[in-house]
Amino acid sequence: MQVGLIGAGNMARALARGWAEPVLCADPLPGRAAELASEVGGEALDSNRAVAERADVVVLCHKPAQLEEVARELQGAARIVVSILGGRSLADVEAAYPDTPVVRLMPNTAVEVRRGVICYVAGGGVDAELDGQLRELVGRLGIVVGVEDRLIDAATGINGVAPAYVALIVEAWSDAAVKAGLPADLATRMAIESALGSLELLRARDQDTLAVRRAVTSPGGITARGLAALERAGVRAAFVDAMDAVTERARS
Ligand SMILES: NC(=O)c1ccc[n+]([C@@H]2O[C@H](COP(=O)([O-])OP(=O)(O)OC[C@H]3O[C@@H](n4cnc5c(N)ncnc54)[C@H](OP(=O)(O)O)[C@@H]3O)[C@@H](O)[C@H]2O)c1
Numbered sequence: 001m002q003v004g005l006i007g008a009g010n011m012a013r014a015l016a017r018g019w020a021e022p023v024l025c026a027d028p029l030p031g032r033a034a035e036l037a038s039e040v041g042g043e044a045l046d047s048n049r050a051v052a053e054r055a056d057v058v059v060l061c062h063k064p065a066q067l068e069e070v071a072r073e074l075q076g077a078a079r080i081v082v083s084i085l086g087g088r089s090l091a092d093v094e095a096a097y098p099d100t101p102v103v104r105l106m107p108n109t110a111v112e113v114r115r116g117v118i119c120y121v122a123g124g125g126v127d128a129e130l131d132g133q134l135r136e137l138v139g140r141l142g143i144v145v146g147v148e149d150r151l152i153d154a155a156t157g158i159n160g161v162a163p164a165y166v167a168l169i170v171e172a173w174s175d176a177a178v179k180a181g182l183p184a185d186l187a188t189r190m191a192i193e194s195a196l197g198s199l200e201l202l203r204a205r206d207q208d209t210l211a212v213r214r215a216v217t218s219p220g221g222i223t224a225r226g227l228a229a230l231e232r233a234g235v236r237a238a239f240v241d242a243m244d245a246v247t248e249r250a251r252s
Pocket residue numbers: 006007008009010011012026027028029032048060061062063064066069070084085086087106107108109160
């Protein structure tokens with residue numbers, strides 16, 4: 001399936017790097033599209049419509065507010081539309097592209113290394129054969145999760161924001177170790193590898209967070225003291241506030 005990207009920004013780049021196959025793309029800044037095409041192969045075209053006319057499937061990688069404006073440009077040319085637009089429901093995209101099969105995705109930038117978590121919801125115009133083809137295409141980028149459209153905003157509060165949250169946590173964690181005397185490079189590498197190993201362990205233990213936590217938390221021990229300090233600092237409340245902030249913004 002020839003993929004066409006409408007917009008050549010951060011998410012388009014991550015998707016194209018993950019697919020590692022030639023793409024067609026367009027962007028208001030022609031240099032940006034040309035750079036992407038020269039990196040992954042394919043062609044930068046001079047309009048969104050030219051991309052839609054040649055692509056089997058167009059992936060909307062512009063900003064959410066541009067849905068209607070871009071749809072007017074692509075009307076009648078797009079054969080299959082895949083939207084990654086945050087906060088724009090499947091119904092919004094289907095209304096903008098009537099009579100066109102539409103799929104809504106919510107990916108994250110880890111698709112670049114094929115470790116993405118990608119929420120997937122297909123519209124009414126997608127038959128079983130097309131659904132299978134699109135799931136295969138998206139599945140090359142990581143794990144595909146079926147999520148009801150009404151829950152995608154909440155899901156975004158996990159997968160969409162994950163690279164930023166995890167980067168912040170690694171940074172804060174290693175900075176704290178630097179304060180305690182560890183060299184910065186070593187602290188960062190240790191935080192990343194410790195997180196990766198602990199996540200693998202959680203998966204091996206059937207996602208049982210409490211059991212994994214209890215197994216390393218001896219009464220009165222150092223882990224118990226560290227955890228208590230994190231709780232005092234409001235780590236759980238911070239995640240609840242962050243989720244509220246994300247879902248509120250996505251709905252506005
Ligand atoms: N970043 C993420 O982690 C993430 C995760 C999930 C979903 N998304 C969704 O992915 C989409 C893109 O996000 P992003 O972070 O990649 O933003 P971005 O880096 O700003 O990329 C958007 C690109 O679209 C271009 N564009 C603007 N108007 C256009 C038009 N009329 N036709 C074609 N392209 C146009 C922008 O150009 P200008 O800069 O010149 O305006 C920019 O190059 C958003 O809808 C977002 O909700 C992002």
